[in-house]
Amino acid sequence: MAFAAFGSAPAGTSGVEQAPRRRSRVALILLAPGLAYLALFFLTPLVSLVLTSFQAPVEFGDVGQYQPAFKIENYAVVVEAYWPHFLRAFGYALAATFFALIISYPLAYFIGVKARRWPLLQALMLTLVIAPFFISFLLRTLAWKSLMSDDTPLVIALKALSILPPDGHLTGTAFSVIFGLTYNFIPFMTLPIYTTLERLDTRYLEAGSDLYAGPATTFWRVTLPLSLPGIVSGTLLTFIPAAGDYINASASFLGSAQTSMVGNAIEANFLGLLNYPAASALSVILMGLILIIVGVYVKRSGTEDLL
């Protein structure tokens, strides 16, 4: 199943241990092409990103001409210019991750635990969860833009209810960007949580009620901790791409100049202004921050798991 890709890795693999030395040569042959590919097109690009981030413009050169240098100021310059973009990227991503979790957990619980008795319903619901993957990400986002643009029934209703001021807009705001991010990453949140809940042994829940725990206590003390691996991979699969996304926040989709995220800044610098060093420095910072956040998060949730 494709869902396996979203779940946590299976624990413990049964392998036949045989003459280790000869077998590890076979393993090396199997791994070599893939490793070469990763070295050439993943590791080397990361290195060239770091190198590019230190480059300086060629003197009297054209726009987009840079030479190797060690211009560490590039980093200070982009942080100075783009720190609000970083704040927005991580703020929006955090909010979207939170809302996606709120929407996905009950859904995943229903599909994985309550719908077990009806396999057909379960299969149907799962298919509907992954259905958005089959239709263009950009068109889905544009659909929300059309539904939220001025003069649509939704906006008129919100204005009539005075939720939105008469001259207010839905699109181009932090709300619409977070809304779009939340929407786009719900399947990434739902699937891993579903895979852990689907394996949940319901006898544990019965044991909880046998021990006079109310449903809320059973949920809090049994179900939630057991589904933690799914929550961790779901939140990561949502947070990381959301923090780097620039479609939802771009002005031709759900955002505006005021909602620009780091991704938008990287895109504008790399493809528009041809300022490769600035774009690379922003990418290096983004990657570094995400690795730190992911590392701390995985470690913390790991220790909480043991408690």
Place this chain on the structure above:
Amino acid sequence: MRTFSFGKLSLGTALLPIYSALALVFLLVPIVYTFVFSFNDSVKSNIVWVGFTLDNWTNVCNAQGVCGAFFTSMLVGVVATVIATVLGTLMAIALARYRFRARSAISLLLFLPMATPEVVLGAGLAAQFLSAGVPKGLLTIIIAHALFCLSFVVVTVKARVASLDPALEEAGRDLYGSPLQVFWKITFPLLLPGITAAALLSFALSFDDFIITRFNNGGVETFPIFVYTAAARGVPAEANVIASAVFILALVIVVVSQLTSAARRKRLAKQA
């Protein structure tokens, strides 16, 4: 927490299905919108409903460039999927079957591309192609797509290898099968469902990728690039037609594969 009464519980049991149904409806809204607007009798920008027509479906290629972009995406998807599936399957077998020292380092190396934001992957590849003097185009798109699909293929196939009974291969060896015979006659057929799932996933990822492609396309238009470029002036309804057709096809594939695997499970249960 303990004060939760049974009254609230029954309310909760009714709430959960309603909540889940609403969440699914929410997920489906833009899909339905895209499908409905594929029938819109619009001239240029497809935002306001004008009237029902089948013209967009019967003359899909009328919109400038939409079919070319679609075929480019198909080509990129197929080639990138073949590269990623072959390399990824070999790696998955090695990682699931063999114990060696660098194993955890390699697993980390495979996890990293999935933990890297697409914009960083895209910019990194573009920076490398720039410094190496490689002109951006079809080739660079394919290289980039195969890269981000690779990790997903490894994870998917690895799960399948891990669930495989090693005794079956051992039996093959006991019957004097050569390593290659054992692989092609036993291991490969057993892995095939996992490999197929990985290939489908990888094709889907490639077909819908925009961010990495945008950094490495050099003027070549894939379907998502077409939609993005058109978004500023209004996406033609023909793009909705292509997206809807792909959606229906993918849905059919999923349903058929679920039905056949359910039938296989039933058959195996009967034999046991």
